[in-house]
Amino acid sequence: MTRPDGPFDDRTPPVDPWATVDRPVPTVYLGDPDATASFSGSNRTTRLPAPDPGPQVSPSASTVHLPADDNPTVRAAGELRFGPGVPVAPQPTPAWPAAAPAKRPRPVWRRLVSVLSSLLTLALVVVAGFYLWQRLRPLEVESVTVAVPRPAGTRCNVTVDVVATVHTNGRSGVLRYQWFRTDAEPGTMLTEQIGTGQRTAALTLHWTFDGTGRTTETATLNLIEPSPIQAGTKVAYNCRRG
Known part of the structure:
Protein backbone atom coordinates (compact mmCIF):
# COMPACT_ATOMS: atom_id res chain seq x y z
CA MET A 1 0.00 0.00 0.00
CA THR A 2 1.44 3.30 -1.08
CA ARG A 3 1.23 6.22 1.31
CA PRO A 4 0.31 9.54 -0.20
CA ASP A 5 3.01 12.16 -0.32
CA GLY A 6 0.91 14.96 1.06
CA PRO A 7 -1.71 15.20 3.71
CA PHE A 8 -5.13 13.83 2.93
CA ASP A 9 -7.71 16.53 2.01
CA ASP A 10 -11.23 15.35 2.54
CA ARG A 11 -12.69 18.72 1.34
CA THR A 12 -12.50 17.76 -2.32
CA PRO A 13 -15.98 18.52 -3.79
CA PRO A 14 -17.91 15.52 -4.91
CA VAL A 15 -18.34 14.90 -8.56
CA ASP A 16 -21.70 16.06 -9.96
CA PRO A 17 -23.22 12.96 -11.52
CA TRP A 18 -25.38 15.17 -13.78
CA ALA A 19 -22.42 17.09 -15.18
CA THR A 20 -21.69 14.41 -17.75
CA VAL A 21 -25.30 14.15 -18.88
CA ASP A 22 -26.02 16.02 -22.12
CA ARG A 23 -29.19 17.82 -21.15
CA PRO A 24 -31.00 20.47 -23.22
CA VAL A 25 -30.43 24.05 -22.29
CA PRO A 26 -33.29 25.21 -20.01
CA THR A 27 -35.51 27.88 -21.52
CA VAL A 28 -37.83 30.19 -19.59
CA TYR A 29 -40.81 31.61 -21.50
CA LEU A 30 -41.93 35.06 -20.32
CA GLY A 31 -44.97 35.48 -22.55
CA ASP A 32 -43.13 36.70 -25.67
CA PRO A 33 -41.64 34.13 -28.07
CA ASP A 34 -38.61 36.39 -28.49
CA ALA A 35 -38.04 36.70 -24.73
CA THR A 36 -35.94 33.71 -23.55
CA ALA A 37 -33.54 33.10 -20.71
CA SER A 38 -30.78 30.56 -21.35
CA PHE A 39 -28.75 29.02 -18.54
CA SER A 40 -25.67 27.10 -19.58
CA GLY A 41 -23.11 26.50 -16.94
CA SER A 42 -21.66 29.77 -15.79
CA ASN A 43 -22.92 31.64 -18.86
CA ARG A 44 -26.49 32.66 -18.16
CA THR A 45 -27.97 35.03 -20.71
CA THR A 46 -31.45 36.53 -20.57
CA ARG A 47 -32.96 38.18 -23.65
CA LEU A 48 -35.98 40.36 -22.96
CA PRO A 49 -37.85 42.81 -25.21
CA ALA A 50 -36.27 46.19 -25.27
CA PRO A 51 -38.23 48.62 -23.08
CA ASP A 52 -40.10 51.51 -24.63
CA PRO A 53 -37.63 54.37 -24.58
CA GLY A 54 -40.48 56.89 -24.02
CA PRO A 55 -40.08 60.59 -24.64
CA GLN A 56 -36.49 61.73 -24.77
CA VAL A 57 -35.42 65.08 -23.45
CA SER A 58 -32.39 66.62 -25.03
CA PRO A 59 -29.88 67.82 -22.44
CA SER A 60 -29.26 70.91 -24.50
CA ALA A 61 -32.91 72.04 -24.29
CA SER A 62 -33.29 74.88 -21.84
CA THR A 63 -37.04 74.46 -21.14
CA VAL A 64 -39.54 71.61 -21.43
CA HIS A 65 -43.22 72.58 -21.57
CA LEU A 66 -45.43 70.03 -19.85
CA PRO A 67 -49.24 69.97 -19.57
CA ALA A 68 -50.73 72.63 -17.35
CA ASP A 69 -50.32 71.76 -13.70
CA ASP A 70 -50.40 73.55 -10.40
CA ASN A 71 -46.70 72.74 -9.85
CA PRO A 72 -44.94 72.80 -13.24
CA THR A 73 -41.53 71.21 -13.73
CA VAL A 74 -38.76 72.73 -15.84
CA ARG A 75 -35.58 70.98 -16.95
CA ALA A 76 -32.76 73.40 -17.76
CA ALA A 77 -29.34 71.96 -18.73
CA GLY A 78 -29.78 68.83 -16.64
CA GLU A 79 -31.48 70.68 -13.74
CA LEU A 80 -35.08 70.03 -12.66
CA ARG A 81 -37.21 72.69 -10.99
CA PHE A 82 -40.44 71.89 -9.18
CA GLY A 83 -43.20 73.90 -7.49
CA PRO A 84 -44.82 77.30 -8.06
CA GLY A 85 -42.86 80.26 -9.27
CA VAL A 86 -41.63 78.58 -12.43
CA PRO A 87 -42.07 81.04 -15.31
CA VAL A 88 -44.74 80.07 -17.81
CA ALA A 89 -44.26 80.69 -21.48
CA PRO A 90 -46.31 83.71 -22.67
CA GLN A 91 -49.46 82.99 -24.64
CA PRO A 92 -49.28 83.83 -28.33
CA THR A 93 -51.04 87.02 -29.38
CA PRO A 94 -54.26 86.26 -31.31
CA ALA A 95 -54.14 87.21 -34.92
CA TRP A 96 -56.26 90.09 -36.20
CA PRO A 97 -59.41 88.93 -38.00
CA ALA A 98 -59.15 89.03 -41.71
CA ALA A 99 -60.97 91.93 -43.31
CA ALA A 100 -64.17 90.99 -45.09
CA PRO A 101 -64.04 91.40 -48.83
CA ALA A 102 -65.68 94.55 -50.11
CA LYS A 103 -69.19 94.03 -51.44
CA ARG A 104 -70.14 95.20 -54.85
CA PRO A 105 -72.54 98.17 -54.85
CA ARG A 106 -76.15 97.31 -55.62
CA PRO A 107 -77.54 98.48 -58.94
CA VAL A 108 -79.41 101.78 -58.96
CA TRP A 109 -82.67 100.22 -60.10
CA ARG A 110 -82.61 97.73 -57.24
CA ARG A 111 -82.07 100.50 -54.71
CA LEU A 112 -84.93 102.49 -56.26
CA VAL A 113 -87.24 99.48 -56.09
CA SER A 114 -86.29 98.94 -52.45
CA VAL A 115 -87.08 102.58 -51.57
CA LEU A 116 -90.43 102.49 -53.39
CA SER A 117 -91.35 99.23 -51.70
CA SER A 118 -90.56 100.70 -48.28
CA LEU A 119 -92.66 103.80 -48.99
CA LEU A 120 -95.58 101.70 -50.22
CA THR A 121 -95.43 99.49 -47.13
CA LEU A 122 -95.38 102.55 -44.88
CA ALA A 123 -98.38 104.06 -46.69
CA LEU A 124 -100.35 100.83 -46.34
CA VAL A 125 -99.57 100.65 -42.63
CA VAL A 126 -100.71 104.26 -42.12
CA VAL A 127 -103.96 103.73 -44.05
CA ALA A 128 -104.72 100.50 -42.21
CA GLY A 129 -104.01 102.12 -38.85
CA PHE A 130 -106.22 105.12 -39.65
CA TYR A 131 -109.04 102.83 -40.81
CA LEU A 132 -108.85 100.74 -37.65
CA TRP A 133 -108.73 103.87 -35.53
CA GLU A 142 -118.79 117.47 -32.07
CA SER A 143 -121.45 120.19 -31.73
CA VAL A 144 -125.13 120.82 -30.90
CA THR A 145 -127.43 123.54 -32.25
CA VAL A 146 -131.05 124.24 -31.22
CA ALA A 147 -133.52 126.20 -33.36
CA VAL A 148 -137.24 126.70 -34.06
CA PRO A 149 -137.75 126.00 -37.76
CA ARG A 150 -141.32 127.45 -37.75
CA PRO A 151 -142.02 130.01 -35.03
CA ALA A 152 -145.54 130.46 -33.63
CA GLY A 153 -145.81 134.07 -34.74
CA THR A 154 -149.30 135.40 -33.94
CA ARG A 155 -151.04 132.09 -34.09
CA CYS A 156 -153.02 130.92 -31.13
CA ASN A 157 -153.23 127.49 -29.58
CA VAL A 158 -150.27 126.22 -31.56
CA THR A 159 -147.60 123.51 -31.15
CA VAL A 160 -144.08 124.68 -31.82
CA ASP A 161 -141.34 122.22 -32.82
CA VAL A 162 -137.96 122.88 -31.24
CA VAL A 163 -135.25 120.93 -33.09
CA ALA A 164 -131.77 120.19 -31.74
CA THR A 165 -129.23 119.14 -34.38
CA VAL A 166 -126.42 116.98 -32.99
CA HIS A 167 -123.26 116.64 -35.10
CA THR A 168 -121.24 113.43 -34.46
CA ASN A 169 -118.05 111.81 -35.70
CA GLY A 170 -119.97 109.17 -37.65
CA ARG A 171 -119.45 106.33 -35.20
CA SER A 172 -122.31 104.21 -33.95
CA GLY A 173 -123.64 104.64 -30.44
CA VAL A 174 -126.48 105.93 -28.30
CA LEU A 175 -127.37 109.51 -27.34
CA ARG A 176 -128.99 110.00 -23.94
CA TYR A 177 -130.65 113.39 -23.40
CA GLN A 178 -133.54 115.33 -21.88
CA TRP A 179 -135.28 118.67 -22.51
CA PHE A 180 -135.51 121.57 -20.13
CA ARG A 181 -138.36 124.09 -20.42
CA THR A 182 -138.63 127.25 -18.39
CA ASP A 183 -142.34 126.71 -17.75
CA ALA A 184 -142.14 123.06 -16.63
CA GLU A 185 -140.15 120.47 -14.75
CA PRO A 186 -137.20 118.70 -16.49
CA GLY A 187 -138.37 116.22 -19.07
CA THR A 188 -137.92 112.46 -18.98
CA MET A 189 -134.71 110.76 -20.11
CA LEU A 190 -134.76 109.89 -23.82
CA THR A 191 -132.40 107.93 -26.11
CA GLU A 192 -131.49 108.13 -29.78
CA GLN A 193 -129.62 105.38 -31.68
CA ILE A 194 -126.88 106.61 -34.02
CA LEU A 221 -131.31 120.35 -24.72
CA ASN A 222 -129.38 118.60 -21.95
CA LEU A 223 -127.17 115.96 -23.60
CA ILE A 224 -125.82 113.43 -21.09
CA GLU A 225 -124.10 110.76 -23.20
CA PRO A 226 -121.66 110.28 -24.79
CA SER A 227 -120.51 113.64 -23.42
CA PRO A 228 -122.41 116.26 -21.41
CA ILE A 229 -123.41 119.24 -23.57
CA GLN A 230 -126.21 121.82 -23.27
CA ALA A 231 -127.67 124.05 -25.97
CA GLY A 232 -130.88 126.12 -26.05
CA THR A 233 -132.97 128.68 -27.89
CA LYS A 234 -135.79 131.20 -27.29
CA VAL A 235 -139.38 130.26 -28.11
CA ALA A 236 -141.90 133.12 -28.52
CA TYR A 237 -145.71 132.92 -28.38
CA ASN A 238 -147.99 135.87 -29.19
CA CYS A 239 -151.73 135.31 -29.43
CA ARG A 240 -154.00 138.35 -29.83
CA ARG A 241 -157.76 137.86 -29.86
CA GLY A 242 -160.25 140.67 -29.82
Missing part, protein backbone atom coordinates in the same frame (compact mmCIF):
# COMPACT_ATOMS: atom_id res chain seq x y z
CA GLN A 134 -111.83 105.18 -37.27
CA ARG A 135 -113.62 101.87 -36.84
CA LEU A 136 -112.69 101.39 -33.22
CA ARG A 137 -113.14 105.01 -32.11
CA PRO A 138 -116.26 105.49 -29.97
CA LEU A 139 -119.14 107.85 -30.71
CA GLU A 140 -118.30 111.49 -30.11
CA VAL A 141 -120.47 114.62 -30.27
CA GLY A 195 -125.74 104.35 -36.86
CA THR A 196 -122.30 104.01 -38.41
CA GLY A 197 -121.65 106.84 -40.84
CA GLN A 198 -124.49 108.99 -39.49
CA ARG A 199 -123.06 112.45 -38.97
CA THR A 200 -126.15 114.31 -37.71
CA ALA A 201 -129.14 113.53 -35.55
CA ALA A 202 -132.29 115.67 -35.11
CA LEU A 203 -133.87 115.68 -31.64
CA THR A 204 -137.30 117.34 -31.58
CA LEU A 205 -139.29 118.89 -28.72
CA HIS A 206 -143.00 119.47 -29.31
CA TRP A 207 -144.06 122.49 -27.22
CA THR A 208 -147.75 123.36 -27.12
CA PHE A 209 -149.05 126.86 -26.29
CA ASP A 210 -152.71 127.66 -25.40
CA GLY A 211 -154.70 130.81 -24.66
CA THR A 212 -154.16 134.43 -25.43
CA GLY A 213 -151.26 136.55 -24.52
CA ARG A 214 -147.60 136.97 -25.21
CA THR A 215 -144.67 135.05 -23.72
CA THR A 216 -141.07 134.12 -24.46
CA GLU A 217 -139.70 130.88 -23.09
CA THR A 218 -136.44 128.95 -23.40
CA ALA A 219 -135.97 125.37 -24.54
CA THR A 220 -132.67 123.70 -23.61
Whole structure:
Protein backbone atom coordinates (compact mmCIF):
# COMPACT_ATOMS: atom_id res chain seq x y z
CA MET A 1 0.00 0.00 0.00
CA THR A 2 1.44 3.30 -1.08
CA ARG A 3 1.23 6.22 1.31
CA PRO A 4 0.31 9.54 -0.20
CA ASP A 5 3.01 12.16 -0.32
CA GLY A 6 0.91 14.96 1.06
CA PRO A 7 -1.71 15.20 3.71
CA PHE A 8 -5.13 13.83 2.93
CA ASP A 9 -7.71 16.53 2.01
CA ASP A 10 -11.23 15.35 2.54
CA ARG A 11 -12.69 18.72 1.34
CA THR A 12 -12.50 17.76 -2.32
CA PRO A 13 -15.98 18.52 -3.79
CA PRO A 14 -17.91 15.52 -4.91
CA VAL A 15 -18.34 14.90 -8.56
CA ASP A 16 -21.70 16.06 -9.96
CA PRO A 17 -23.22 12.96 -11.52
CA TRP A 18 -25.38 15.17 -13.78
CA ALA A 19 -22.42 17.09 -15.18
CA THR A 20 -21.69 14.41 -17.75
CA VAL A 21 -25.30 14.15 -18.88
CA ASP A 22 -26.02 16.02 -22.12
CA ARG A 23 -29.19 17.82 -21.15
CA PRO A 24 -31.00 20.47 -23.22
CA VAL A 25 -30.43 24.05 -22.29
CA PRO A 26 -33.29 25.21 -20.01
CA THR A 27 -35.51 27.88 -21.52
CA VAL A 28 -37.83 30.19 -19.59
CA TYR A 29 -40.81 31.61 -21.50
CA LEU A 30 -41.93 35.06 -20.32
CA GLY A 31 -44.97 35.48 -22.55
CA ASP A 32 -43.13 36.70 -25.67
CA PRO A 33 -41.64 34.13 -28.07
CA ASP A 34 -38.61 36.39 -28.49
CA ALA A 35 -38.04 36.70 -24.73
CA THR A 36 -35.94 33.71 -23.55
CA ALA A 37 -33.54 33.10 -20.71
CA SER A 38 -30.78 30.56 -21.35
CA PHE A 39 -28.75 29.02 -18.54
CA SER A 40 -25.67 27.10 -19.58
CA GLY A 41 -23.11 26.50 -16.94
CA SER A 42 -21.66 29.77 -15.79
CA ASN A 43 -22.92 31.64 -18.86
CA ARG A 44 -26.49 32.66 -18.16
CA THR A 45 -27.97 35.03 -20.71
CA THR A 46 -31.45 36.53 -20.57
CA ARG A 47 -32.96 38.18 -23.65
CA LEU A 48 -35.98 40.36 -22.96
CA PRO A 49 -37.85 42.81 -25.21
CA ALA A 50 -36.27 46.19 -25.27
CA PRO A 51 -38.23 48.62 -23.08
CA ASP A 52 -40.10 51.51 -24.63
CA PRO A 53 -37.63 54.37 -24.58
CA GLY A 54 -40.48 56.89 -24.02
CA PRO A 55 -40.08 60.59 -24.64
CA GLN A 56 -36.49 61.73 -24.77
CA VAL A 57 -35.42 65.08 -23.45
CA SER A 58 -32.39 66.62 -25.03
CA PRO A 59 -29.88 67.82 -22.44
CA SER A 60 -29.26 70.91 -24.50
CA ALA A 61 -32.91 72.04 -24.29
CA SER A 62 -33.29 74.88 -21.84
CA THR A 63 -37.04 74.46 -21.14
CA VAL A 64 -39.54 71.61 -21.43
CA HIS A 65 -43.22 72.58 -21.57
CA LEU A 66 -45.43 70.03 -19.85
CA PRO A 67 -49.24 69.97 -19.57
CA ALA A 68 -50.73 72.63 -17.35
CA ASP A 69 -50.32 71.76 -13.70
CA ASP A 70 -50.40 73.55 -10.40
CA ASN A 71 -46.70 72.74 -9.85
CA PRO A 72 -44.94 72.80 -13.24
CA THR A 73 -41.53 71.21 -13.73
CA VAL A 74 -38.76 72.73 -15.84
CA ARG A 75 -35.58 70.98 -16.95
CA ALA A 76 -32.76 73.40 -17.76
CA ALA A 77 -29.34 71.96 -18.73
CA GLY A 78 -29.78 68.83 -16.64
CA GLU A 79 -31.48 70.68 -13.74
CA LEU A 80 -35.08 70.03 -12.66
CA ARG A 81 -37.21 72.69 -10.99
CA PHE A 82 -40.44 71.89 -9.18
CA GLY A 83 -43.20 73.90 -7.49
CA PRO A 84 -44.82 77.30 -8.06
CA GLY A 85 -42.86 80.26 -9.27
CA VAL A 86 -41.63 78.58 -12.43
CA PRO A 87 -42.07 81.04 -15.31
CA VAL A 88 -44.74 80.07 -17.81
CA ALA A 89 -44.26 80.69 -21.48
CA PRO A 90 -46.31 83.71 -22.67
CA GLN A 91 -49.46 82.99 -24.64
CA PRO A 92 -49.28 83.83 -28.33
CA THR A 93 -51.04 87.02 -29.38
CA PRO A 94 -54.26 86.26 -31.31
CA ALA A 95 -54.14 87.21 -34.92
CA TRP A 96 -56.26 90.09 -36.20
CA PRO A 97 -59.41 88.93 -38.00
CA ALA A 98 -59.15 89.03 -41.71
CA ALA A 99 -60.97 91.93 -43.31
CA ALA A 100 -64.17 90.99 -45.09
CA PRO A 101 -64.04 91.40 -48.83
CA ALA A 102 -65.68 94.55 -50.11
CA LYS A 103 -69.19 94.03 -51.44
CA ARG A 104 -70.14 95.20 -54.85
CA PRO A 105 -72.54 98.17 -54.85
CA ARG A 106 -76.15 97.31 -55.62
CA PRO A 107 -77.54 98.48 -58.94
CA VAL A 108 -79.41 101.78 -58.96
CA TRP A 109 -82.67 100.22 -60.10
CA ARG A 110 -82.61 97.73 -57.24
CA ARG A 111 -82.07 100.50 -54.71
CA LEU A 112 -84.93 102.49 -56.26
CA VAL A 113 -87.24 99.48 -56.09
CA SER A 114 -86.29 98.94 -52.45
CA VAL A 115 -87.08 102.58 -51.57
CA LEU A 116 -90.43 102.49 -53.39
CA SER A 117 -91.35 99.23 -51.70
CA SER A 118 -90.56 100.70 -48.28
CA LEU A 119 -92.66 103.80 -48.99
CA LEU A 120 -95.58 101.70 -50.22
CA THR A 121 -95.43 99.49 -47.13
CA LEU A 122 -95.38 102.55 -44.88
CA ALA A 123 -98.38 104.06 -46.69
CA LEU A 124 -100.35 100.83 -46.34
CA VAL A 125 -99.57 100.65 -42.63
CA VAL A 126 -100.71 104.26 -42.12
CA VAL A 127 -103.96 103.73 -44.05
CA ALA A 128 -104.72 100.50 -42.21
CA GLY A 129 -104.01 102.12 -38.85
CA PHE A 130 -106.22 105.12 -39.65
CA TYR A 131 -109.04 102.83 -40.81
CA LEU A 132 -108.85 100.74 -37.65
CA TRP A 133 -108.73 103.87 -35.53
CA GLN A 134 -111.83 105.18 -37.27
CA ARG A 135 -113.62 101.87 -36.84
CA LEU A 136 -112.69 101.39 -33.22
CA ARG A 137 -113.14 105.01 -32.11
CA PRO A 138 -116.26 105.49 -29.97
CA LEU A 139 -119.14 107.85 -30.71
CA GLU A 140 -118.30 111.49 -30.11
CA VAL A 141 -120.47 114.62 -30.27
CA GLU A 142 -118.79 117.47 -32.07
CA SER A 143 -121.45 120.19 -31.73
CA VAL A 144 -125.13 120.82 -30.90
CA THR A 145 -127.43 123.54 -32.25
CA VAL A 146 -131.05 124.24 -31.22
CA ALA A 147 -133.52 126.20 -33.36
CA VAL A 148 -137.24 126.70 -34.06
CA PRO A 149 -137.75 126.00 -37.76
CA ARG A 150 -141.32 127.45 -37.75
CA PRO A 151 -142.02 130.01 -35.03
CA ALA A 152 -145.54 130.46 -33.63
CA GLY A 153 -145.81 134.07 -34.74
CA THR A 154 -149.30 135.40 -33.94
CA ARG A 155 -151.04 132.09 -34.09
CA CYS A 156 -153.02 130.92 -31.13
CA ASN A 157 -153.23 127.49 -29.58
CA VAL A 158 -150.27 126.22 -31.56
CA THR A 159 -147.60 123.51 -31.15
CA VAL A 160 -144.08 124.68 -31.82
CA ASP A 161 -141.34 122.22 -32.82
CA VAL A 162 -137.96 122.88 -31.24
CA VAL A 163 -135.25 120.93 -33.09
CA ALA A 164 -131.77 120.19 -31.74
CA THR A 165 -129.23 119.14 -34.38
CA VAL A 166 -126.42 116.98 -32.99
CA HIS A 167 -123.26 116.64 -35.10
CA THR A 168 -121.24 113.43 -34.46
CA ASN A 169 -118.05 111.81 -35.70
CA GLY A 170 -119.97 109.17 -37.65
CA ARG A 171 -119.45 106.33 -35.20
CA SER A 172 -122.31 104.21 -33.95
CA GLY A 173 -123.64 104.64 -30.44
CA VAL A 174 -126.48 105.93 -28.30
CA LEU A 175 -127.37 109.51 -27.34
CA ARG A 176 -128.99 110.00 -23.94
CA TYR A 177 -130.65 113.39 -23.40
CA GLN A 178 -133.54 115.33 -21.88
CA TRP A 179 -135.28 118.67 -22.51
CA PHE A 180 -135.51 121.57 -20.13
CA ARG A 181 -138.36 124.09 -20.42
CA THR A 182 -138.63 127.25 -18.39
CA ASP A 183 -142.34 126.71 -17.75
CA ALA A 184 -142.14 123.06 -16.63
CA GLU A 185 -140.15 120.47 -14.75
CA PRO A 186 -137.20 118.70 -16.49
CA GLY A 187 -138.37 116.22 -19.07
CA THR A 188 -137.92 112.46 -18.98
CA MET A 189 -134.71 110.76 -20.11
CA LEU A 190 -134.76 109.89 -23.82
CA THR A 191 -132.40 107.93 -26.11
CA GLU A 192 -131.49 108.13 -29.78
CA GLN A 193 -129.62 105.38 -31.68
CA ILE A 194 -126.88 106.61 -34.02
CA GLY A 195 -125.74 104.35 -36.86
CA THR A 196 -122.30 104.01 -38.41
CA GLY A 197 -121.65 106.84 -40.84
CA GLN A 198 -124.49 108.99 -39.49
CA ARG A 199 -123.06 112.45 -38.97
CA THR A 200 -126.15 114.31 -37.71
CA ALA A 201 -129.14 113.53 -35.55
CA ALA A 202 -132.29 115.67 -35.11
CA LEU A 203 -133.87 115.68 -31.64
CA THR A 204 -137.30 117.34 -31.58
CA LEU A 205 -139.29 118.89 -28.72
CA HIS A 206 -143.00 119.47 -29.31
CA TRP A 207 -144.06 122.49 -27.22
CA THR A 208 -147.75 123.36 -27.12
CA PHE A 209 -149.05 126.86 -26.29
CA ASP A 210 -152.71 127.66 -25.40
CA GLY A 211 -154.70 130.81 -24.66
CA THR A 212 -154.16 134.43 -25.43
CA GLY A 213 -151.26 136.55 -24.52
CA ARG A 214 -147.60 136.97 -25.21
CA THR A 215 -144.67 135.05 -23.72
CA THR A 216 -141.07 134.12 -24.46
CA GLU A 217 -139.70 130.88 -23.09
CA THR A 218 -136.44 128.95 -23.40
CA ALA A 219 -135.97 125.37 -24.54
CA THR A 220 -132.67 123.70 -23.61
CA LEU A 221 -131.31 120.35 -24.72
CA ASN A 222 -129.38 118.60 -21.95
CA LEU A 223 -127.17 115.96 -23.60
CA ILE A 224 -125.82 113.43 -21.09
CA GLU A 225 -124.10 110.76 -23.20
CA PRO A 226 -121.66 110.28 -24.79
CA SER A 227 -120.51 113.64 -23.42
CA PRO A 228 -122.41 116.26 -21.41
CA ILE A 229 -123.41 119.24 -23.57
CA GLN A 230 -126.21 121.82 -23.27
CA ALA A 231 -127.67 124.05 -25.97
CA GLY A 232 -130.88 126.12 -26.05
CA THR A 233 -132.97 128.68 -27.89
CA LYS A 234 -135.79 131.20 -27.29
CA VAL A 235 -139.38 130.26 -28.11
CA ALA A 236 -141.90 133.12 -28.52
CA TYR A 237 -145.71 132.92 -28.38
CA ASN A 238 -147.99 135.87 -29.19
CA CYS A 239 -151.73 135.31 -29.43
CA ARG A 240 -154.00 138.35 -29.83
CA ARG A 241 -157.76 137.86 -29.86
CA GLY A 242 -160.25 140.67 -29.82
